[in-house]
Every structure is written in C-alpha cells, then in structure tokens.
Amino acid sequence: MSSPKVGFVSLGCPKALVDSERILTQLRTEGYAITPEYDNADVVVVNTCGFIDSAKAESLEAIGEAIAENGKVIVTGCMGVEENLIREVHPAVLAVTGPQQYEQVVRAVHQAAPPNRGHDPYVDLVPPQGIKLTPRHYAYLKISEGCNHRCSFCIIPSMRGDLVSRPIGDVMGEAERLVRAGVKELLVISQDTSAYGVDVKFRSGFWNGRPIKTHFTQLSEALARFGVWVRLHYVYPYPHVDEVIPLMAEGKVLPYLDIPFQHASPRILRAMKRPAFEDRTLARIHKWREACPDLTLRSTFIVGFPGETEEDFQYLLDWMSEAQLDRVGCFQYSPVEGARANELPDPVPDEVKQERWERFMEHQQAISTARLAQKVGREIDVLIDEIDEDGPIGRSSADAPEIDGNVFVNTDRELRPGDMIRARVTDSDEYDLYAEQIG
C-alpha cells in the first residue's frame, strides 16, 4: 500500500505560495506524498494566478500541460474565480476553487485520490475530525515521513516506509512563510519527531544562508526564533529529548511534550516493540518537571493489548499515579489489518477491554482534575481560537488544539481569533479552565 501522490504546481505571488503551503501541509499530514512530476501523480493541483492577463495565460497553459500529462487536475487560486473561462478552455478539469479555499481543494483531492484508509487512532497524526484550516492562527508542520520502528500494532512502516526527514531548510522555509501569514502556533508533527534527521545522519542543511543541523534539538531552537508558540508532538523519550527541556524552561518552546507511551508494563511494551522503551522513564519525567515545573505531558495509551493481564493493567494504573500526566487519550486495542500484533496469543475479551478502559479513564480523570485545580489563581497566556455566544474560547500552553482542553475567558474586551491575551485562572473542571482577562 503506497500513499496516494499529489502533483502540485504553484504559480503567482507570495500570498498564493502561502495558500499552496497550507494545502500541502494539510495533505502531507493526511499521508499524501507530494511529487514534483505529473506522470506518477494520482492527481495534480494547479494553484493559479489571475492578476494580469499574462499570468492568466500562464495559468491556463499550466492547467493544459497538467491535463495532457496527467489528466486528473484540480484548479485553485486567484484565477479560480473565473471558473467559466477555465472550464471553457479546459472542460476536463475536475474541480475549480478560488483563493484561500483550502478546505474545498482538500475535499476535491480526497475525491480524486482517496486517502489510503480511515482514521487509525494508534498512528494518525491529526485528530479524527481532521484539521480545520480555519481558524488560521495555528498550523501543523510535518518534518518527516515514515518510521524506522516496527511497533507490532502499527502498519505505518509497511505503508510509508522508513523515516525520511524533510530537509531542514524546507521545514524552516515553510515555518517562516506560515508565521509571515499570521500563524501564531506551529504544531510540529511526524511519526517520530525526536528521530528527525537520523536517516541523513543529522547532516547540516542551510536556512537563510546559515548552516543548521537536521536534528530535533537544533530544529526546536531554530523554530523558537520565530517568537510564536512551538508545540512538539509525537516525541519518544530518547536521551536527547532532555536537551529541549531547558528551551521549554526558558519559554522558547512551549513546555509541552506529547509522548505516545502506549503502555507502562515492561512485558506489554516489549510485546508492542515500542521504541525508546526503558524502565527509567518515570525518573526522567521527574527530572524534566524539576527543570521545567510548568511542563505539560500528554500521552496516549492502549488497553487490552493481546496478553495484557490484570497485573499488567494494574501496573499501568500505578504508573499513571506516579507519572501524573496532564493530558491522556486511551484506546481499546483493536487489530489493524496487516499488523503483526494480530498473531499474538491471548487476545483480551471485548468486555474486559471495555472494563479496563473505563477504569483507566476514571483513574486519569481524577489526576487531570487535580492537576488543573492547581492552576486556579495563576496567570497564563491564552491564544484565542474562537468567539461563541458565551464569549471567547482559547487555549493555554498546556492545550493542543482539538485534542486537549480549552480556556473559557471572561472579558469585557472585544477579542478575535488569533489574539494572545493574559488571563487569571478562576476555576477548573476535569479538562478545561475558566479565566478572566487581565491583559
């Protein structure tokens, strides 16, 4: 199973380039491969320019070339407002959308070249409901494809192959354009973010004429220079992860680590073939928190993995009590076609999975509630995501969009999505905070 490939032609001004960037970022996070060639693409997107006649002619020519070479073409961008003209010249185009119509373009790509599979909670990088490209003040930044590990429940390596890191100059260039376009928060994602650069032996690339290593720590440092929120997802606790904790303590990178632990019992972790597994993880967590007391830890877990005994499960609950993670998602194990874990003996019956899942959630909810209650009275930065009839809703450094909690803000001031404010926490519940604006 290989990823569907999208060919992309981007014409026009820097604004159009930002549109292209947003569409490409989205498609990459959904598992599409981007190819510079027409002939091996499953569909081609042409982002057009319609500013002056010569630009229009160039756009029509590019559409014609893509149709001749590939046949399946989606048109977007400024010239998309002249759909009739485009269809008159090129009746074969599949869809025509205008500038900044990111969602429509992505939908048209889904139709022309459906993504390989449905949402897989074990391995997908984005929330099940997909990425909203609006509000536009946050963006996902995908830094690599594929994965060198072979976790027994996961089919990503057989689908997407081994780790391939994007050149650091490309990643930084994309980040810069996103920030210039108004993005206030970059969410760094990949299947294994802390392994960034392993495949190229951490070689140096260039950004703005300066050498910079293809490495997780150097990338984090470089992204910090943009002065926006940088949030790190899918980080495995390799030893060098310790190096980003000081950046977090200094406020350069958000004090937030998303580490998919999946389990705690050594026996189950071995059966899962998890990377960077070692029994000193709890000690590492304590050390990180000492160095950076504001650190938020998010993770996901699987309960009911084949062979999981009551003892393993209890081990997990005890570990959770010790680890005091802030944000946690939990899935009941279910076999994924093609995964080696399907052959493991001793499957856990469905009713036991359900019962363990409920106990896990209850256990963690108490931890999360207590941790949030400790924030009452503190001052925090809040990035406003939306305004609904009850007022502004935002997030703190501890909340990734869609998957974590919210901060409900009480204020007299007129706020807009993308505003960064200062607020004092007045109340909390299991997942969310309530706060009043103070600046």
Ligand code: SF4
């Ligand atoms: S680390 Fe494991 S779960 Fe994650 S993508 Fe790689 S093989 Fe899959």
